[in-house]
Amino acid sequence: xxxxxxxxxxxxxxxxxxxxxxxxxxxxxxxxxxxxxxxxxxxxxxxxxxxxxxxxxxxxxxxxxxxxxxxxxxxxxxxxxxxxxxxxxxxxxxxxxxxxxxxxxxxxxxxxxxxxxxxxxxxxxxxxxxxxxxxxxxxxxxxxxxxxxxxxxxxxxxxxxxxxxxxxxxxxxxxxxxxxxxxxxxxxxxxxxxxxxxxxxxxxxxxxxxxxxxxxxxxxxxxxxxxxxxxxxxxxxxxxxxxxxxxxxxxxxxxxxxxxxxxxxxxxxxxxxxxxxxxxxx
Amino acid sequence: xxxxxxxxxxxxxxxxxxxxxxxxxxxxxxxxxxxxxxxxxxxxxxxxxxxxxxxxxxxxxxxxxxxxxxxxxxxxxxxxxxxxxxxxxxxxxxxxxxxxxxxxxxxxxxxxxxxxxxxxxxxxxxxxxxxxxxxxxxxxxxxxxxxxxxxxxxxxxxxxxxxxxxxxxxxxxxxxxxxxxxxxxxxxxxxxxxxxxxxxxxxxxxxxxxxxxxxxxxxxxxxxxxxxxxxxxxxxxxxxxxxxxxxxxxxxxxxxxxxxxxxxxxxxxxxxxx
Ligand SMILES: Nc1ncnc2c1ncn2[C@@H]1O[C@H](COP(=O)(O)OP(=O)(O)OP(=O)(O)O)[C@@H](O)[C@H]1O
Ligand SMILES: [Mg+2]
Numbered sequence: 116x117x118x119x120x121x122x123x124x125x126x127x128x129x130x131x132x133x134x135x136x137x138x139x140x141x142x143x144x145x146x147x148x149x150x151x152x153x154x155x156x157x158x159x160x161x162x163x164x165x166x167x168x169x170x171x172x173x174x175x176x177x178x179x180x181x182x183x184x185x186x187x188x189x190x191x192x193x194x195x196x197x198x199x200x201x202x203x204x205x206x207x208x209x210x211x212x213x214x215x216x217x218x219x220x221x222x223x224x225x226x227x228x229x230x231x232x233x234x235x236x237x238x239x240x241x242x243x244x245x246x247x248x249x250x251x252x253x254x255x256x257x258x259x260x261x262x263x264x265x266x267x268x269x270x271x272x273x274x275x276x277x278x279x280x281x282x283x284x285x286x287x288x289x290x291x292x293x294x295x296x297x298x299x300x301x302x303x304x305x306x307x308x309x310x311x312x313x314x315x316x317x318x319x320x321x322x323x324x325x326x327x328x329x330x331x332x333x334x335x336x337x338x339x340x341x342x343x344x345x346x347x348x349x350x351x352x353x354x355x356x357x358x359x360x361x362x363x364x365x366x367x368x369x370x371x372x373x374x375x376x377x378x379x380x381x382x383x384x385x386x387x388x389x390x391x392x393x394x395x396x397x
Numbered sequence: 398x399x400x401x402x403x404x405x406x407x408x409x410x411x412x413x414x415x416x417x418x419x420x421x422x423x424x425x426x427x428x429x430x431x432x433x434x435x436x437x438x439x440x441x442x443x444x445x446x447x448x449x450x451x452x453x454x455x456x457x458x459x460x461x462x463x464x465x466x467x468x469x470x471x472x473x474x475x476x477x478x479x480x481x482x483x484x485x486x487x488x489x490x491x492x493x494x495x496x497x498x499x500x501x502x503x504x505x506x507x508x509x510x511x512x513x514x515x516x517x518x519x520x521x522x523x524x525x526x527x528x529x530x531x532x533x534x535x536x537x538x539x540x541x542x543x544x545x546x547x548x549x550x551x552x553x554x555x556x557x558x559x560x561x562x563x564x565x566x567x568x569x570x571x572x573x574x575x576x577x578x579x580x581x582x583x584x585x586x587x588x589x590x591x592x593x594x595x596x597x598x599x600x601x602x603x604x605x606x607x608x609x610x611x612x613x614x615x616x617x618x619x620x621x622x623x624x625x626x627x628x629x630x631x632x633x634x635x636x637x638x639x640x641x642x643x644x645x646x647x648x649x650x651x652x653x654x655x656x657x658x659x660x661x662x663x664x665x666x667x668x669x670x671x
Contacts, residue, residue: 177538198542205545216540218532230544275540 118347119151124187129154129286129318130175135184137170140341144170145181146342152335155316157308159329161364164374168322169213171339172290175320176210177201188286201326206234208286209279213294215271217263217278223250224259227278234282239295248275254303269296276304280311289321293328308332326365330354338364422501423649427623428630430549434557434623437550452555460521465570467520468513472571475512476500476578484587493587497598500579504604509572510610511658514617517564518650522625525556526646529629530639539628553626560618568614572607603670605671613661620653 124131129151134187137145145167152158160168173179175186177193185194188204196204217226228246231237237245250256253273263271272295279287289308293301305328311317323329329336329350337355338346338361346361353361359372438448484496529552532538540547576598583589625646632638665671 173539176543178542198545198547202545205543210540210543212536212540214536216536218540229546233544258671317631334549 116384117147118344123192124190125149126190127154128152128187129170129189130158130320131185131187132171132175133185133187135171135174135181135186137167137174137179137181138156139215144342145174148184148337148339148342148344150335150337150344151321152318154318156334157312157321158333158335158337159333160320160322160337160339161324161326161329162345163324163364166339167342168324168339169290172288172320172322176208176288177205177223201379206282206293207284209282209284211272211276211279211287211289211292213290215268215275217262217271217274219263221262222259223255223261223263223266226263226274227259227281230278230281245281249281250274252280252307254300269300272296273300276307282365283315284317286318286320289319289323291324293323301325304328306331326367334335364365418649423624423627427627430553430627430630431557431619431623433549434553437547438554438558441550448550448558449556451559452551456555456559456562459524460517460559461566464517464520464563464567467566468516468567468571469574471516472509472512472574473578473581475508476504476575477501477582478578479508479575480579480582484582494589494593497576497579497583497589497594498601501576501598501602501648504575504579505572505602505606505610507610507658507662509575510568510614510617512575512656513567513571514525514564514614514654515651517560517567517618518621518647518654521560522646522650523643525622526629526643527639527666529626530632530642532581533630533632534635534639553622553630556626557619558620559621564618564621565611565614568611572610608667609661609671613658616657616661617654620657621650624650624653 119131119133121133126396128151132151133149135145135148136143148167148171150158160171162168170179174181175188177196177198181194185192187193189207191204193201193204193323217223218229221229224246227249228242231242231245235242246259247256250259253276254278255270255273258270258274263274266274272292276289277291279289287308292304292308296304306349308321309332312319319330319332321332333350336346336348336350337344339351340360346356348356354365354388356362363373442448479500480496483499484493487493487495487499529538532552538548538552541551579598580589580591580594583594584591628642628646628649632642634641
């Protein structure tokens with residue numbers, strides 16, 4: 116696996132993470148995570164539950180600060196940016212959160228049109244048309260007057276996606292876009308990600324542990340395991356990896372080096388951050 | 398390796414110390430939040446970034462109008478009780494008919510603003526903390542920030558402004574309701590006429606009594622909204638954390654109101670001799 120070199124990104128690199136380290140209460144959740152994403156590419160971040168995928172994403176979008184390492188978005192080093200400095204960049208990307216994160220006091224339509232109302236000077240009629248168009252893209256025509264509490268979890272996620280792409284961003288971050296969706300709908304979301312890439316050259320960073328969709332959409336993949344990058348490369352490279360953990364993850368089998376049941380003591384040690392010796396992967 | 402430690406005689410000191418640090422942290426956090434609020438509420442509008450009118454209107458109704466029945470009813474009852482207590486005790490001095498003066502002054506100076514603020518801590522403070530805390534848990538605050546919409550501007554400002562407008566109004570309502578309670582007592586048991594009640598009540602009450610009371614309510618509104626918004630926005634740990642934040646908001650708001658009331662009373666009536 117080719118780890119991206121240190122230092123600022125080359126041209127054409129939209130997202131770059133360099134040696135990210137993050138600790139929560141003395142527990143190392145991310146350990147030297149590095150990767151980069153070219154313009155128009157789809158990067159998939161994979162890994163088991165709790166391995167730090169969402170944390171990586173939150174660092175990339177500036178909701179969390181890394182303890183060490185650097186992040187570049189659109190060739191700007193955003194590592195130390197505060198909310199105000201981040202404002203201009205945040206208008207250039209969209210985020211789909213793991214739970215959808217809709218505003219419960221607003222209708223579906225108001226949720227999708229919120230960024231349009233706040234960040235553009237468009238006419239109300241135009242905003243309404245864009246809002247309906249985005250809802251149609253996620254298959255929710257006619258849902259604009261419902262409240263988030265009145266729709267299902269999977270629908271909330273699709274509304275969240277419509278909101279994330281409301282401003283036609285150049286870059287979209289997805290936290291588990293297909294978790295909680297039925298197979299048909301998750302295929303629709305995959306198609307949508309590919310469509311955005313093909314038609315509008317939109318760059319995507321997708322967190323998922325859904326293997327089929329990962330291999331379908333990815334140009335590059337990062338596999339995290341216990342906070343470290345276990346594998347990084349094209350889907351073919353990952354598929355042909357001889358790492359048993361990677362293989363077990365791809366095939367989704369219960370037998371293999373990934374412990375499905377850690378001992379209680381080991382788990383408590385991990386929590387306390389004193390498990391220096393991680394489970395041997397060789 | 399294990400860090401099991403035996404209970405020590407110094408534990409209570411550690412607990413008190415930790416509580417003390419908690420309170421310092423809270424004061425610092427609320428202070429920072431309120432200064433951010435003044436930026437978005439006062440400085441930013443000068444540059445053309447106005448807070449959202451619709452959400453302020455919604456909060457005026459939620460926080461203010463919907464609190465009218467409970468504040469009115471409880472203040473009326475307190476006025477009634479106060480009238481019974483004072484007239485009963487004044488009777489021993491042969492001055493039973495002086496109770497309207499006592500009730501009126503005590504109400505506008507102290508009880509009206511204090512009771513309405515405490516009721517609002519429970520009703521509005523708790524709901525602010527629970528609502529914002531739930532938004533934190535559901536990643537809604539993160540979503541706002543990721544869309545470069547500042548949570549203070551979007552969520553805190555409307556709540557702070559609405560309560561600043563509404564709490565003095567509610568305190569005034571409490572004043573009127575409580576004095577009305579006293580009148581109902583006077584009319585029903587002492588056969589007092591409205592005219593004589595009114596004369597008695599207003600003879601000793603001054604404008605200063607009224608406005609110092611309302612000024613206190615305005616200041617208490619910042620304590621309630623600041624503490625509740627801060628506790629809501631700093632929730633960690635899911636639903637349990639929301640519950641904790643709600644309780645903390647109510648307890649700390651009431652605590653802060655009573656301390657502030659003590660300071661005001663000392664300053665107004667002893668230093669400034671108002
Ligand atoms: N704010 C926080 N405070 C303390 N620990 C945290 C915090 N956020 C995340 N963690 C811990 O960091 C680890 C990684 O969390 P993260 O949410 O990134 O996992 P994930 O890979 O997204 O998992 P999932 O697939 O279940 O969403 C977890 O063990 C979690 O308990
Ligand atoms: Mg996650």
